[in-house]
Amino acid sequence: MTADPDAFRSVRAWPFEEAAKVADRLAKSGKEEAQGDVLFETGYGPSGLPHIGTFGEVARTTWVRRAFERMTGRPTRLLAFSDDMDGLRKVPDNVPNKAMLAGHLGKPLTAIPDPFGTHDSFGAHNNARLRAFLDAFGFAYEFASSTDYYRAGRFDAALLRMAALHDRVRDVILPTLGPERRATYSPFLPIHPETGVVMQVPMEEVRPEDDLLVWTDPETGRRHGTRITGGHCKAQWKADWALRWFALGVDYEMSGKDLIDSVKLSSAICRVLGGEPPATFTYELFLDEKGQKISKSKGNGLTIEEWLRYAPPESLAQFMFGAPGRAKRLHFDVIPRAVDEYLANLEKLKAQPDPANPAFHIHDGGSNDPGSPIPFAMLLNLASVVNAEEPGMLWGFIRRYAPDLTPESHPLLARLAEGAVAYYRDFVLPTKHHRAPTPVERAALEDLLHTLRALDAASDAEAIQNAVYEIGKRHPFPGLRDWFACLYQVLLGQQEGPRFGGFVALYGIPGTIGLVESALARTGEAAA
RNA sequence: GAGCCGGUAGCUCAGUCGGUAGAGCACGAGACUUUUAAUCUUGGGGUCGAGGGUUCGAGUCCCUCCCGGCUCACCA
Numbered sequence: 001m002t003a004d005p006d007a008f009r010s011v012r013a014w015p016f017e018e019a020a021k022v023a024d025r026l027a028k029s030g031k032e033e034a035q036g037d038v039l040f041e042t043g044y045g046p047s048g049l050p051h052i053g054t055f056g057e058v059a060r061t062t063w064v065r066r067a068f069e070r071m072t073g074r075p076t077r078l079l080a081f082s083d084d085m086d087g088l089r090k091v092p093d094n095v096p097n098k099a100m101l102a103g104h105l106g107k108p109l110t111a112i113p114d115p116f117g118t119h120d121s122f123g124a125h126n127n128a129r130l131r132a133f134l135d136a137f138g139f140a141y142e143f144a145s146s147t148d149y150y151r152a153g154r155f156d157a158a159l160l161r162m163a164a165l166h167d168r169v170r171d172v173i174l175p176t177l178g179p180e181r182r183a184t185y186s187p188f189l190p191i192h193p194e195t196g197v198v199m200q201v202p203m204e205e206v207r208p209e210d211d212l213l214v215w216t217d218p219e220t221g222r223r224h225g226t227r228i229t230g231g232h233c234k235a236q237w238k239a240d241w242a243l244r245w246f247a248l249g250v251d252y253e254m255s256g257k258d259l260i261d262s263v264k265l266s267s268a269i270c271r272v273l274g275g276e277p278p279a280t281f282t283y284e285l286f287l288d289e290k291g292q293k294i295s296k297s298k299g300n301g302l303t304i305e306e307w308l309r310y311a312p313p314e315s316l317a318q319f320m321f322g323a324p325g326r327a328k329r330l331h332f333d334v335i336p337r338a339v340d341e342y343l344a345n346l347e348k349l350k351a352q353p354d355p356a357n358p359a360f361h362i363h364d365g366g367s368n369d370p371g372s373p374i375p376f377a378m379l380l381n382l383a384s385v386v387n388a389e390e391p392g393m394l395w396g397f398i399r400r401y402a403p404d405l406t407p408e409s410h411p412l413l414a415r416l417a418e419g420a421v422a423y424y425r426d427f428v429l430p431t432k433h434h435r436a437p438t439p440v441e442r443a444a445l446e447d448l449l450h451t452l453r454a455l456d457a458a459s460d461a462e463a464i465q466n467a468v469y470e471i472g473k474r475h476p477f478p479g480l481r482d483w484f485a486c487l488y489q490v491l492l493g494q495q496e497g498p499r500f501g502g503f504v505a506l507y508g509i510p511g512t513i514g515l516v517e518s519a520l521a522r523t524g525e526a527a528a
Numbered sequence: 529g530a531g532c533c534g535g536u537a538g539c540u541c542a543g544u545c546g547g548u549a550g551a552g553c554a555c556g557a558g559a560c561u562u563u564u565a566a567u568c569u570u571g572g573g574g575u576c577g578a579g580g581g582u583u584c585g586a587g588u589c590c591c592u593c594c595c596g597g598c599u600c601a602c603c604a
Contacts, residue, residue: 012544045604089603181602237604257532258599284533285598327533327598333540337552356544377552378566385566397566469562484563499564 008071011355014324015060019068021279022252029276038076040065041253041278042141043241046086046109049094049126050133052304052330053256053286055313056320058139060283061254063321063361068252070355070365078141081244082130084109084123085146085234087189087198106197108234110147123147137313146240151231158247159228161273162187162239163208169239172268176261187239187269188213190226198234238262242269245278254281286330302330309426310419311339311376312412314362318342321358332427339376339416346371372413373402379416383424386503387492391417393507434493436522441486444475449516452509459509465501491515 009020022038042061044054058080065076085108091101097115101122104112109123119125123145131143149155162169166187174182186203190213204223205214213226213233226232235243241262244250255263260282267277307316310332319338322328345359346367353366360366379394388394391407394417398405407414437445451467459467472483488494492515504512 083604086604176601178602240604256599259604260531261600262604282532287598325533329540337540374566382566385564465562472563481563488564499562 008067008355011067013067013356013358013361015063015067015361016071016355018064018252018279018281019071021281022064022068023072025276025279026251036075038068038072038074038251039249040076040078041244041248041250042078042080043253043255044080044082044130046083046088046123046126050130050304052302052307052316054130054133055137055304055316056283056324057254058134058141059137059317059320060324061252062139064252064254064281066361066364067355078139079144079248079250080130080134080141081144081146082123082127083146083237083240084127085150085198085231086237088112088122106195108147108191108196108198110145111196146234147231150234153230155235155243155247156229158243158273159233159235160208160211161246162235162243163206163213163228165272166203166206166208168272169269172272173238173265176265185236187236188228188233189236190215190224190233191231192217193224193226200236238265239269241266242273242275242277245270246273246275249275250278252279252281254283256285257282258285281324283324284327287327302332306332307335310423311335312415312419314346315339315342315376317362318345318358321361332423335423336377336380339419343372343375369412370410372410372416373405374398374413374416376416376420379420380423383420384428384494387494387507388421388424391421394420433489434491434519434522435489437486437490437519440476441490442520444471444477444483444486445490445516445520447471447474449513449520452504452513452516455509457509459505461499461501461505463501464504464509465499468500468504490519 008016026038040061042057044050058078061078065078068074069076087106088101088104088109090105091098095101095115097117100113101115109126110121112122114120114122114125116125119128127143127145134141169187170185173187174185177185184200184202186201186206188203188206189198189200191197192199199215199217201215201218203213203215205212207214208228211228213228214223215226216223234240242265245253245266263280263282267280270277304316315335315338318341319328319330319334322341328334342359342362345357346363346369348354349357349359349363349367350369350371354360363369382388382394382397386393386397391414395407398413398417405413407417448468448471451471455464455467468487469480472480475483477483477486484500487500491512
């Protein structure tokens with residue numbers, strides 16, 4: 001597609017609307033020609049490991065970034081910024097060596113040994129996890145470590161400027177704090193020269209001309225002088241965000257609605273420093289199936305591993321694309337719908353590259369993926385009907401439906417078949433109830449057992465079906481329907497089922513014999 | 529207290545530029561048949577949360593209110 005700014009401006013898709021915001025901001029601020037790359041940022045807290053929200057934020061930011069490139073033709077960068085210099089507040093639950101970590105509370109994550117023992121520091125470990133996560137999805141980004149940036153002096157000029165404007169920055173922040181914090185608050189957090197702890201103490205003197213902060217350790221009563229620059233102090237969170245925006249010239253950053261106040265405050269600080277805050281975007285948080293908020297400690301909601309167990313990442317991207325400004329329920333039940341929406345959009349994309357199509361963004365403009373001619377919902381249904389234990393059973397039916405489909409020709413379909421089997425195994429199978437046979441049914445099943453053992457292993461579905469049908473007629477069932485209902489309820493544990501001969505042919509005669517044997521061995525209440 | 533999002537069929541939701549209210553599921557009826565359905569056809573079901581405004585015309589735009597959910601007011 002040729003870059004035609006006005007055409008893309010009118011596209012009814014939120015990434016283009018966001019891209020227009022970025023373009024307008026650049027035009028207004030006069031940065032249009034001044035600097036080169038337009039900078040998009042996503043930020044990461046120190047303690048959190050990458051999760052499903054991380055995927056959403058990076059995917060969404062990437063879509064805005066690409067839309068902006070199409071709209072303006074300008075080069076961009078995506079900075080994945082890790083706030084790894086932040087002090088460790090509490091020992092996380094999900095790590096080894098908790099006692100060791102407890103001895104390092106308050107220190108920057110990059111100054112704490114790695115509890116996993118695989119990296120130079122806890123911060124480095126978390127950073128590696130983040131990068132591996134982003135790489136696994138093929139995101140294009142540039143990683144940034146806060147510690148590295150501070151130490152390399154990339155914030156020095158901005159820090160000195162913030163020191164020179166110390167009172168004005170405080171004036172912006174203080175009204176938002178409670179009276180207790182207000183008394184001691186400083187946007188500067190010096191690193192203790194002896195303990196290495198990130199200190200939250202009042203500044204007695206802020207002397208940018210001497211590159212010096214003066215403060216007192218409340219524990220020892222000793223006064224310290226700490227350099228402002230060179231990584232000897234860091235900025236408190238909201239000031240830190242503003243400092244970063246100002247120093248790096250961040251043009252776009254999105255965040256959850258829990259950070260609305262922080263965005264406002266950091267924007268105000270950024271302006272005090274003399275910068276223009278980035279174009280920002282607030283997305284809604286996700287809820288679980290009951291409408292409760294997703295909380296890692298509660299364990300509700302859905303992890304990204306769980307989603308990918310049942311469906312490919314494109315379907316998760318489809319989910320993340322839809323209505324970011326709306327609170328959406330994120331649980332297992334939304335997966336089939338997201339998959340089928342994605343499949344439909346993929347087909348539309350292949351027919352015509354429409355920038356309003358979510359798949360256009362997910363595939364950065366186009367795709368020649370053969371997709372899946374079979375909807376995921378149908379595969380799930382099929383998996384349940386045939387009691388699918390592995391994808392090959394689904395493929396037996398798929399080939400009958402469309403002989404030219406193979407896992408090789410349609411890898412996405414193959415992935416969906418695997419997901420459907422997993423979904424069936426995890427959600428449908430546990431609810432199945434194999435009832436015990438009645439005396440009449442027991443006799444018929446024994447008859448079936450002998451018949452199956454006598455059958456030629458190469459018998460086709462029709463021959464098996466006829467044999468099963470004859471057994472039903474030999475025994476005193478009120479109707480043949482009851483014989484087949486017995487087969488489904490006793491053997492498969494479900495109310496309905498596939499044509500039985502076809503099922504046996506696919507499932508195998510030995511396997512079916514096993515089902516009958518275990519059903520006959522089962523004791524317990526017979527159905528009335 | 530401040531802010532964000534929502535309220536449309538029994539359920540989950542879609543509804544584009546303001547132009548005669550839609551889908552899926554569920555439910556009802558029918559067709560097909562060696563029991564079945566990855567089959568087909570079809571039906572019923574709506575105060576679009578309430579009120580006002582703009583308009584020839586409002587689910588849609590504006591204002592007020594009600595209800596529900598969430599977030600922030602300590603830290604990041």
